[in-house]
Amino acid sequence: MRIILLGAPGAGKGTQAEILSQHYCIPAVSTGNLIREAVRAQTPLGLRVQAVIERGELVSDETVIQILTERLTKPDCEGGFILDGFPRTVPQAQALELISDVDCVLSIEVSDERIIKRMGGRRSCPKCGATYHVDYKPSAGGENCQHCGEFLVVRNDDKPEVVLHRLETYHAQTEPLKVFYEKTGKLLCVEGQEEVKDTTALVLEALASL
Ligand code: AMP
16 A cells, blocks of 8 residues: 555644554655654754754755655565655655555645644654644653653744744645646545544545545
């Protein structure tokens, strides 16, 4: 199964990607996580893109296509993958067509109003990168990371003013991908629900219809 998850930042792509990854035993590939890992490790790439992601803007197509291509050639992607956060522009989608086929593109639809409300509850671990939500996905460690014990923080790009900018970027650059994929007949849309499990049920139902 090769799945693309589309949706605004905060629509729940990452959470559903993790659940689908376990369900289908295939890796969830998040370009956002790969980029944040590079920033945490202060690699040359991480140093180059740190300011861009903190402003809520997109990393260049060339850079992100290179990161994704390297990741998809790893052996664990041979049996399929779930893409979370890639492609985000039409040139990225065109590049992906040259790298791999996909079976379906699933768009998780959530209104901007609900996204803004949800993003206020997002927390992340500055040490290991794990992500949580105070209401929908709380850490078993309370205000600390359940994996490594680090105190959880609000990521710079989850701050309200940056979220607004990320939503603008989503509507301008990523939403046109729905038209792009509708033409291929591979687009499925589900309404993101309040409860994670309810969204998962709709996602699995949509995928079962393939
Ligand atoms: P995410 O966690 O998917 O919201 O990604 C966090 C940030 O990483 C984004 O706001 C972008 O700055 C960058 N990023 C992740 N994926 C992409 C992509 N496909 N194209 C460009 N920038 C990306």
